[in-house]
Amino acid sequence: xxxxxxxxxxxFILLMNKLIAQDSxxxxxxxxxxxxxxxxxxxxSAIVLYDKALAIDKDNLMAMTEKAYTLLTxxxxxxxxxxxxxxxxxxxxDKKYSSVYNCYGHALSGLKQTDKAIEIYTAGINKYPDNNxxxxxxxxxxxxxxxxxxxxxxxxxxxxxxxxxxxxxNALGIVLKLNDKRIPALLALCRFLVLxxxxxxxxxxLNDVHLLLKGDAVKRDDNAIAITMKPEGKKNSVLSxxxxxxxxxxxxxxxxxxxxxxxxxENKHKSPTELLADKFEKLITYLSQNKKDxxxxxxxxxxxxxxxxxxxxxxxxxxxxISASSDDPTIQNWLDIHKNEVNDFYNWSDNYNW
Numbered sequence: 001x002x003x004x005x006x007x008x009x010x011x012f013i014l015l016m017n018k019l020i021a022q023d024s025x026x027x028x029x030x031x032x033x034x035x036x037x038x039x040x041x042x043x044x045s046a047i048v049l050y051d052k053a054l055a056i057d058k059d060n061l062m063a064m065t066e067k068a069y070t071l072l073t074x075x076x077x078x079x080x081x082x083x084x085x086x087x088x089x090x091x092x093x094d095k096k097y098s099s100v101y102n103c104y105g106h107a108l109s110g111l112k113q114t115d116k117a118i119e120i121y122t123a124g125i126n127k128y129p130d131n132n133x134x135x136x137x138x139x140x141x142x143x144x145x146x147x148x149x150x151x152x153x154x155x156x157x158x159x160x161x162x163x164x165x166x167x168x169x170n171a172l173g174i175v176l177k178l179n180d181k182r183i184p185a186l187l188a189l190c191r192f193l194v195l196x197x198x199x200x201x202x203x204x205x206l207n208d209v210h211l212l213l214k215g216d217a218v219k220r221d222d223n224a225i226a227i228t229m230k231p232e233g234k235k236n237s238v239l240s241x242x243x244x245x246x247x248x249x250x251x252x253x254x255x256x257x258x259x260x261x262x263x264x265x266e267n268k269h270k271s272p273t274e275l276l277a278d279k280f281e282k283l284i285t286y287l288s289q290n291k292k293d294x295x296x297x298x299x300x301x302x303x304x305x306x307x308x309x310x311x312x313x314x315x316x317x318x319x320x321x322i323s324a325s326s327d328d329p330t331i332q333n334w335l336d337i338h339k340n341e342v343n344d345f346y347n348w349s350d351n352y353n354w
Contacts, residue, residue, distance in 0.1 A: 027053040031062050038066070043074050061087050061097060068103050077107040098128035102137050109141060117141050132161035136168050148175055156297050163354040166195035170205060177208060183249035183256070183287075186212040187302035190280075193322035194349060202325040209322065210272060213279050214260055247296030255286050273331055277319035284310045305352060312348055317341045 034049035050067040053060055064083045071080035084104035087097060101124025108117035121138035124131065139154030155172040158165055173188035189205045189212070196202050259279050270278065288307040291299055309318060321342060323331045335342060 027056055027060055027063060031060075031066055034063075034070075035066055038070050038073065043070050046070050059090070061090060061092055065097060065100055065103070068100065068107075072103055072107050072110070075110060077110040080104075080107040095128060095131070098124060098131045098134070100124075101128070101131075102133055105137055105141065109144070114141050114144050118145075130161055132158040132165055132168070135161070136165065136171070139168075139171065143171070143175060148179055151175055156301075159301070160354075163352075164195055166192055169195065170201060173205065173208070177212065181247075181249075182212050183252050183283075184247060184298040184302075186283075187298055187306065190318075190322060191302060191305070194318065197321050197324040199325065206323060206325055210276065213256070213276060213283075247298050248294060249298070251290070252283070252286060256283060259283070271328075271330070273319050273323045273326075273328070273334075276323065277316045280319060281310060281315045284315070301354075305354075308352070309349075314341075314345050314348065317345045321345065 030049045030053040034046040037046040047070055050063045053063040064087050068080045068083035084100050087100045101120055105117040105120045118141045121134050124134045135154045135158040139151045142151040152175055155168050158168040169188050169192035173185045176185035189209050193205055284306045287303045291303050320334050
C-alpha cells in the first residue's frame with residue numbers, strides 16, 4: 001500500500017469513528033429523552049424514540065433495556081420478555097444491565113409464571129450477587145407463592161446489601177407481622193418508617209406499629225386487666241420463654257404485654273406519640289440488656305441500631321418522625337419546632353455503621 005492509499009485509509013477510519021461517535025451520542029440522547037417520556041407516562045412516545053435508536057443500532061443494549069421496561073409498564077409482558085432475552089443473549093458484564101433480570105422476572109410474574117420468575121431472579125443473583133433488588137423481587141415472588149421463610153430470607157439479604165432500601169424493611173415487617181413475629185416485625189417497620197415517614201404505605205405501617213406495641217392486655221367489664229399471650233409465630237404453637245434458639249423474642253413478648261397493662265392503668269392520659277416513645281424506649285432498654293444472650297438477624301441487625309439510638313437520646317425524636325404521616329397536627333407542629341433535633345437524628349441515622 002503506497003503512502004497516498006495509506007493516508008486515505010486512515011482518513012476513512014477517522015471518519016468512520018467520528019460517525020460512530022455521533023451515532024452513539026444521538027442514540028444516547030434518544031434513550032435519555034425516551035426515559036423522561038416514560039417517567040411522565042408518555043409510553044407510546046417513549047417507544048417511538050427507542051425504536052428510532054434501534055433503527056440506527058439494532059443491538060443497542062440500553063435502548064432495548066429501556067424499551068423492555070416501558071413494555072412491562074404497559075403490561076405487554078411477552079414483548080418485554082423478548083427484549084429482555086435479546087439483552088441477556090449479549091451477556092453484558094456491565095452491572096447496569098443487571099436490572100434486565102428484574103424486568104424479566106416482573107414480566108413473568110405478570111403472566112402468572114411466578115416459578116419461572118424465581119428462576120430468572122436466581123440466575124440474576126448468581127451473576128450479580130450484590131444486586132439487592134434481585135433478592136427483594138425474588139422475596140416478593142416467594143411471598144406470592146406462600147413461601148414465607150424464603151421470602152423473609154431474601155428480604156434480609158436485600159437489607160444487608162442496601163440498609164436504606166425502605167421497601168425491603170417494609171416487606172419484611174409485613175410478612176413477619178402476618179406470621180405473628182411481633183417484635184421482629186415491629187423493629188423492621190420502625191426502620192422502614194425512619195426511611196419513609198411520609199407516604200400512603202407509611203400510614204399503614206404506623207398503624208401496624210401502634211397495634212404491635214399495644215400488646216394483648218385488655219380491660220374487662222369488672223375493671224380487671226386480662227392478659228393473654230399468643231404463641232410467637234403462627235407455625236409454632238408452643239414456645240418456651242427460656243428455649244435457646246435464634247431470633248427468640250418470647251421473653252420480650254411477655255415484657256411488652258406487661259407494658260400494655262400499664263397503658264390501661266398508668267399511661268392512659270398520654271398521647272399516642274408520647275406513649276409510643278415511652279414504650280419503645282422501655283422495649284429497647286430490655287432488648288439491649290438481653291442482646292448478649294440472644295442471636296439471629298434481628299438481634300444482630302436491628303437491636304444494635306435502636307440501642308445506639310437510645311444511647312444518643314433520639315427516641316423521642318424518632319417517635320415523632322415515624323408518626324409524621326398521622327393526621328394529628330401536634331406531630332407536625334413538634335417536627336417544625338424541633339428541626340435541629342430532626343436533622344441531628346438523620347445525620348446520625350444516615351451515617352450509622354451497619
